[in-house]
Amino acid sequence: MxxxxxxxxxxxxxxxxxxxFVWTLHKQEYKDTNLPSLWALILFWATIALAFLxxxxxxxxxxxxxxxxxRICYYLASIPLAFLPVSLVFFIVYVVTGDKRASLAMSLIFSAFGIVYLWFLFTSEIAGPEVTYWATIFSIDSDAAITVYLSGLFIVPTAMVIALxxxxxxxxxSKRHRYRIALTLVAIxxxxxxxxxxxxxxWDVMQVVSRIFILIGVVLAFLAxxxxxxxxxxxxxxxxxxEIEVIDG
Amino acid sequence: MGEIDVSLEQEAAAYFRSLGINQGPGDIQYRLIILALASNEGRVTLFSDIRAYTDQVADRGSVASKLKTVFLLEGLAKRVQRGGYVITDKGLAAARFIEKSTKFYKKYMQIDAIIERIP
Structure with a gap:
């Protein structure tokens, strides 16, 4: 095992x-213009940290x-994961439009998707856990929950990230900006x-491999x-x- | 050519001046005069048509002087009657360049704002 x-x-x-990473972002210098997006980013990574705990x-x-x-921890982890796209959507909409109200409105829509997903998840049967050498797997017996999860919660935000x-x-x-922004978005x-x-x-191995890739993503975000x-x-x-300033200083 | 947005042209001129480009794209009088002439392509542009835009940013004398020393001298416009001008092909090329510079400014500001909002 x-x-x-x-x-x-x-x-x-x-x-x-x-x-x-959340801690370093929290210590990051900010301007009034990027404070809402900084908090959205902090919330995004904090949600991931909490879910994986x-x-x-x-x-x-x-x-x-x-x-x-x-089983209890499966349900507990599904709550932050259901609301993971909320902060991400706020981040992207705010960065592109600079409109806090529009970003909040979009986030509310995705919060509704999250609530719908959780409602389907908690009211339907889940089979498992199937504990193998590599992983512990639960199967959701609700097509509606899977559809909401896939289409509403993941495909749309992923498309937004790729568009940005x-x-x-x-x-x-500048290369410096390009490196930081591109690597952050790729990591997300x-x-x-x-x-x-x-x-x-x-498959159990699929779960382990995907978690290793998630870890790589977090490291990439840190490197950004x-x-x-x-x-x-x-x-x-x-x-x-x-250099003159450094010598004088 | 649509209506000329004087405040946008002022912002664009200020941006180009901040890049050290003080003439042409960085000169608000030049921008407004060439755009006013281009908006009347095929027709006579009266000095009063030009002043409708330039009065907000420059006095009458300096606009008249710019028309004479830059536009007529360089062949960007022709004087066809007292206080009446028509744009030349060379002038249309200059107008297209100024229009593109406005688009460049808008795009630059858009991307700059996006970068500013990313922490």
Whole structure:
């Protein structure tokens, strides 16, 4: 059953690195114009951290054979995951339009999708847990819940992320900005899509692999804001300060 | 050519001046005069038509002087009657360039605002 321990370790790593990233974002300098989007981003990564904390407990419980705890934590983790697109949609709509009201309205629509999904999830039967060497899997016996989850909660926000990425890459902006924005959006996209794969996984290995990719996504997001020196030199994105100012200062 | 948005043209001129481009795209009088002439393509543009736009940003004398020293001298417009001008092919090329510079400014501001909003 050491596969389950690897699975739990991946979940713990996702939760911890997402919490660490939230902490660094919280300490980030901000302007009035980017404060709403910064909070949306903080909320997005905090939601992921919280969800994977429950998933981690769930996998450990499955390892020790506590199926009741596994089931409770499955339901608990599904709550933050159902509302994950809310902060993401707010972030994208606000970044593109700069209109807080429009962003809130869109977020409310996606909150409604989340509530509908949870309602279908909690009122339908779930089969499981099926505990294997690698994973613990629940199967939702509700086509409506899966449809809402796939179409409403994941496909639309993913399309929004890709569209924003296209807008940014199509314009001529500085390498430094291009690196940070593109890597942030790619990281969000990877994390978001593999959470979807994780949720609909029917093979145990698929679940572990998708969690490893989610971890890679969180690390990429961290690297977008804190690129190592060697990477900055190689990509030519280092911020050059005034040497005279440094000497005088 | 549609209606000329004087405040947008002022913003665009200020932006180009901030890039160190003080003449042409960075000159609000030049922008408004060429756009006013182009909006009357095929017809005579009266000095009063031009002043309808330029009065908000410049005095009559400096506009008349700009018309004489830049537009007539460089062949961007022809004087066809007292206080009446028509745009030339060269002038139309200049007008197209100024229109493109407005579009460039709008696009730049759009992307700049998006970048500003990303933390």
């Amino acid at each position: 050491s596969g389950l321990l690897l699975n739990a370790a991946a979940c713990a790593a996702i939760a911890m690195s997402a919490f660490a 429950f998933v981690c407990v769930r996998v450990i419980a499955a390892f020790y054979g506590y199926t009741g705890v596994d 990425l296209g807008i940014i890459l199509a314009r001529k902006i 996209s990877i994390v978001f899509d593999f959470i979807l794969v994780d949720a609909i996984a029917i 804001y804190h690129p190592p020196d060697t990477l900055q030199d190689r990509l030519g994105i280092r911020e050059i300060h005034d």
